[in-house]
Amino acid sequence: MSGALQDLDRAIILGQTSYGKGLVQRPLDLKYNAKLKITIAKYYTPSGRCIQKLDYTHRSAGESAQNINEENITKFKTKNGREVIDGRGIEPDITIPEKEYSRLTLTLVLEHIIFDFATKYRIANATIAPAKEFKLSDQEYQNFVDFVLTKTFTYSTQSSELMEQLKKTAETENYFSDVQAEYNALFNKLNPSKERDLQKFKPELTELLEDEIIGRYYYQTGRIEKSLVDDPFILEAIKILNDQARYKTILNIKE
Numbered sequence: 001m002s003g004a005l006q007d008l009d010r011a012i013i014l015g016q017t018s019y020g021k022g023l024v025q026r027p028l029d030l031k032y033n034a035k036l037k038i039t040i041a042k043y044y045t046p047s048g049r050c051i052q053k054l055d056y057t058h059r060s061a062g063e064s065a066q067n068i069n070e071e072n073i074t075k076f077k078t079k080n081g082r083e084v085i086d087g088r089g090i091e092p093d094i095t096i097p098e099k100e101y102s103r104l105t106l107t108l109v110l111e112h113i114i115f116d117f118a119t120k121y122r123i124a125n126a127t128i129a130p131a132k133e134f135k136l137s138d139q140e141y142q143n144f145v146d147f148v149l150t151k152t153f154t155y156s157t158q159s160s161e162l163m164e165q166l167k168k169t170a171e172t173e174n175y176f177s178d179v180q181a182e183y184n185a186l187f188n189k190l191n192p193s194k195e196r197d198l199q200k201f202k203p204e205l206t207e208l209l210e211d212e213i214i215g216r217y218y219y220q221t222g223r224i225e226k227s228l229v230d231d232p233f234i235l236e237a238i239k240i241l242n243d244q245a246r247y248k249t250i251l252n253i254k255e
Contacts (some may be wrong), residue, residue: 009252122217
């Protein structure tokens with residue numbers, strides 16, 4: 001769908017490059033409850049490109065499929081003459097980086113601590129503001145911090161893991177004793193601290209907390225209403241639609 005809209009210059013594509021699925025398979029039943037999946041067709045966009053990213057044809061037995069080689073990538077033109085390529089999924093016209101969460105945030109999600117706090121919040125509060133207006137107060141966030149600090153869990157950061165590796169390498173090369181004081185000072189700053197990180201990553205934690213709490217009162221409909229308020233894709237789309245010069249430049253629309 002996005003490839004067709006892009007090729008015909010009917011829409012500006014926002015986000016990240018798509019997965020690159022461009023093959024059609026048909027499963028065949030075999031003996032002993034086994035199946036064989038046969039590629040029987042390929043998907044093509046209006047410009048004639050196939051967005052399939054992985055090359056299954058030239059792999060050796062037992063090996064994983066690799067990305068299509070750069071020399072086999074072909075350039076195509078959209079209806080307005082914009083250059084697009086095949087073999088890489090659909091590349092967006094405007095790239096919006098994928099959101100990355102801290103290790104602390106991921107841990108609180110995986111350990112169901114955010115989920116449990118939202119449940120506790122729902123029991124203590126009969127109602128909240130409408131989904132689009134609901135905001136977690138500073139005091140409520142502090143209540144969450146206090147709740148988290150009663151839980152037993154551990155997490156690491158990529159920085160602290162790299163520091164541990166640096167220490168091992170320095171010890172192997174017999175340099176660690178020369179820099180131990182500096183290393184300890186830096187490690188203490190990079191080492192995970194629940195109290196510090198709960199404040200450092202307050203914005204992303206607040207966003208997830210609000211989403212979880214809203215879901216308790218207004219279900220999925222409320223979550224969607226809330227997300228539309230500050231969704232980066234929606235906000236960027238509005239900016240583009242309100243800037244006709246930029247809109248026409250991206251789509252190569254000639255006056």
